[in-house]
Amino acid sequence: MLRKILSAAGFFFLYLIVILLATFYQKPIFLFLLMLLLLLPPASYLAARYAVLHLQPEITTSLLFGHSGDEITVSFVLKNPAYLPLPDCTFHYTVSSPFYPNEESYEVNCPVYAHDSFAFSIPLTFRRAACYQIRLTQITVWDYLHFFNFHKEVTLQKELFIFPPENDNLQFSSAAFGEGFDEFEENGAKGNISSNVTDIREYIPGDRLQKIHWKLSAKIHKLMVKENEQTSSHQFILLPELYLPDPAQPVLEQILSNTLTMGRSLLADGITFFFRYYSITAQDFIQFCILNEDQLEEAFRSCFYESTYAESDLALTVLQKADMVHGSILHVTDKGVEDVIS
Template identity: 30%
Template structure:
């Protein structure tokens, strides 16, 4: 804007100099026009601001990692005054890690029409990505005056885990819980404790197949269950985030998601659990299927994480009140926990502990 003002003043000085040296009537007229037009432009632009509607929309509410989402800025001009320079400053931020990037775009408002500007963005990390407009400046046609327009535009998109392969063989064959309605009268279809290994019978569920033993014997072997599960399964994700190493917490989320998929495929009901560091409470979501898992993940994306290294299981264990639970605790390997059994999930930085 300073550049345009300097140009304008230079032109005024040039015209005044012409009047001094040539005393031409036309130069007086030109000077009058030059002085009057910015005044008219100022008041017209200021009046048109209230008739400018700016909106922000996303074409998806949740996406996978590295999947583009379309962002649309739309400006509607309900006045007869064209506005050729609307500068929008906005910010994209991952709410887990606080990493943010600022951008600017320029919009044009045509009288009595809508004008859209679209672009795509994606995220390499899971979490809730927030797009917020920080400032909108509306400039007159000569770019001599700028007016700030008050807007409150915030949209967010959930970037969900992308799991190529679920985490398999979670050792809960003798624990967990199932409702009676989940049990079946078909032989070998009871979701309960293992009583024996037998040959495959048509109608058996895939999650009951013992894949390792089947590979050894070169024929399908099935785990047969005898009694319902007695313990609740709690899938607890630690809320510590090292913002200097976002890849680690991102892997914690992906591994937790993979474990959850395996539990679902085993027919096990479990509780997706996390600690909210602002409300200072544990939040639990019952999960029976993939739709409920996705709902739990989306709720988890609003968690208030902790930058202080801590063990959420230590807090949780004090609140168990002696209930029979199996806790699958997923955390960064910096979180020290000597209790329970460590389960190999194929990660150098993420640890899964099974605690009874």
């Protein structure tokens, strides 16, 4: 508002000076200047509005997936196909995460030249695992006289998935998690795996060699994997708590680190499992069957969209009350992983 007042006051002062000069000297040039000054505001408005309507914003990132502490570059690009420069543009963007409710807002002011594009990059380092959403929400442009400003609403967004580091002090052990291991490990023993093949799919890194269908793979020159029916009623369920009592404390970061470590450790031992978490938004459990590393990362990306809760052991409490599963629940908290037999 102050900028508008100052611009209008300066223009009005200039207009009065030209009127006085036209009155005193009575020259045609001053009448021409008066007409020109009267035409400048609408011309400035129309030219700036035309250029704003044709602006083309973009967001690019150097990475879509990273780990805590990685530096990721986010670039904002504003293309101006019109042959009119825009000397005063402001980007409005926000950084937020479903895990952490505090949305941070930023502004960057820049000029955009005629029939050209302007780009600026910001390096971002995220210390905690989550899905971070970078949103370009609005572009504000002033006209050439600074009488008017235009707001171009934008709905561009980039999502960055930041995964936690592994906990070197945590490792899956058949001795520590005995009951679920004995019942559920796919070791090829009779009674655990049925000979019935339920599906055949392409090989995914992390699949066990015993599951490869060698004859079919040789015929089509592509590794194919057999999916067998699981006959064991005992299951491993990896149950992380999306527990965050205080956003300033790294409780949730430790839980996610323990979950990722345990999940990868299970896969390294050739054990498939279920990844399950409690969604307070859906008031239900979301479950994934984890056969390989890609599916584990997909499960993490899904839980990154959830809201956290302040009640400790909420997922375990709801699961036990519902009596939804029989098997070994690998209950993950910030203190570690506990094997709970249900």
